[in-house]
Amino acid sequence: MNETAPLRARAEIDLAALRANVRTLRAHAPSAAVMAVVKSDAYGHGAVPCARAAREAGATWLGTATPEEALALRAAGLEGRIMCWLWTPGGPWKQAIEADLDVSVSGMWALREVVRAARDASAPARVQLKADTGLGRSGCQPADWPELVREALSAEAQGLITVTGLWSHLACADEPGHPSIQAQLRHFREMVRYAEEQGVRPEVRHIANSPATLTLPESHFDLVRTGIAVYGISPSPELGTPADFGLRPVMTLSASLALVKHAPGGHGVSYGHHYTTPGDTTLGLVPVGYADGIPRHASGTGPVLVGGKWRTVAGRVAMDQFVVDLGGDEPAPGAEAVLFGPGDRGEPTAEDWARAAGTIAYEIVTRIGTRVPRVYVNVNEEQDG
Structure with missing residues (x-):
């Protein structure tokens, strides 16, 4: 909407502020690509307009939680790399493959489903393997990682998938000095090293969210996933205000x-x-x-x-x-x-x-x-x- 007439209520979304925030985040992580996370309708700001603005400002990746969110971006004409990670059994794997999305796999059930879908689609799936380095939500536990890596490499050898990424998510990046941060980074490096030693050649390795992007350069790897900071909100008031980070609320x-x-x-x-x-x-x-x-x-x-x-x-x-x-x-x-x-x-x-x-x-x-x-x-x- 672009009405200027009085309304009962309105949420004004300043896309210039969003673009400036993306540029600021790129400056915080100059050696990494930037993913603008537009899940949950871009944190309430409107996924399609915000995704377009983020692309204009140099975000080379877009991220969503659900595949349906990612497919909606494609339907709206958003091109380039889009990743989605919140999958449940029976999800739209084939549609995701046909839409050229990057999909996340945290366990064997998901790998099996995406492999079946790749056969049905007669096209390889872009797969990113997620490691649970300590957050305890999705992601593959270290004990199960060898099996997932082995089966992913087997599927890749058959031309059914391409392993495009290895990734994880931090639990306490908004709490500076929390011991879990360095522990998770260590586990991530170990799990990445194992996968690469077995033959995985990822395009991107990534673990940094908004607070890590702003405060933990050692977490940037190849890609940073920025969510709330794109919209100009500090990921942690304890770390600083938006202005402290050069951000502006959108x-x-x-x-x-x-x-x-x-x-x-x-x-x-x-x-x-x-x-x-x-x-x-x-x-x-x-x-x-x-x-x-x-x-x-x-x-x-x-x-x-x-x-x-x-x-x-x-x-x-x-x-x-x-x-x-x-x-x-x-x-x-x-x-x-x-x-x-x-x-x-x-x-x-x-x-x-x-x-x-x-x-x-x-x-x-x-x-x-x-x-x-x-x-x-x-x-x-x-x-x-």
Whole structure:
């Protein structure tokens, strides 16, 4: 969408900021290729526009969790390398092969399925073998790695697959100095070395996520997978703010006040009357709620900029709306309420909402629902600067 007319709510997506973030990340990892991860609809920002912008800024790979997300990118005309990694038995392996996707394999069941699909497609599959170096989610355990490597090499010798990558994922890269970081890097090097000694010739070896890209040069290898940092959010407030890393938040979430009214002191506000007005005041109705992704856990704490002042959610966040106490100010109905943005206009940030809700900023942006239109600005690269 590109409307400029007032809307109930809007998530403005600044594609110039996204392109600048990708360039910054490339500078942090100058010897590695950059993958822009656009899973979960680009962390709520819109997968196709963000993928295109990331490509324009030099991301040579795109990453998704599910194969369906990757296939949707291909259907939208995105070319180049796209990797997807969250597979379940019976997944669309053949379609992925035909779409020239890189697929991740963590165990023998997946290797068997992709080999069958390659036979059906009469084309080799691009396969990346994932090692579990200590995160404990997907990935092949070290004890099972020799079998997976051996069978992958056998399938490659038959022309059924090409092993394009060896990869893993860090558990605690957002916690500087955590002992698991160096342990995982050591295990990864060992598992890569074993696979290469057996004859695997990967195009790329990769383990770095956003925090590792920004703070652990030794983790960069051939490719870095950058997710949340692409969208200008710090992967860990303890490591630094977005500005500390040269990043700019991409999403600004705002709504138009639906009502402004006077209320006397002692007036209950929203379900359960967890907030009552301390005296005569004005109340503003913000027409977004938890159905739009506004966390109910931020009831009574979520910050909003209205009329140049920070306000706080008064009472509970409801499904479609919440209230702010305007303290006697009287902005007109339709006035802008900014929930979060880059912060340079004095507005809260996604990190402020994360603190208010007891979560992480990743969740704040990713959960913004489909009822909130995404409005793209600075769509063309020549608008950068």
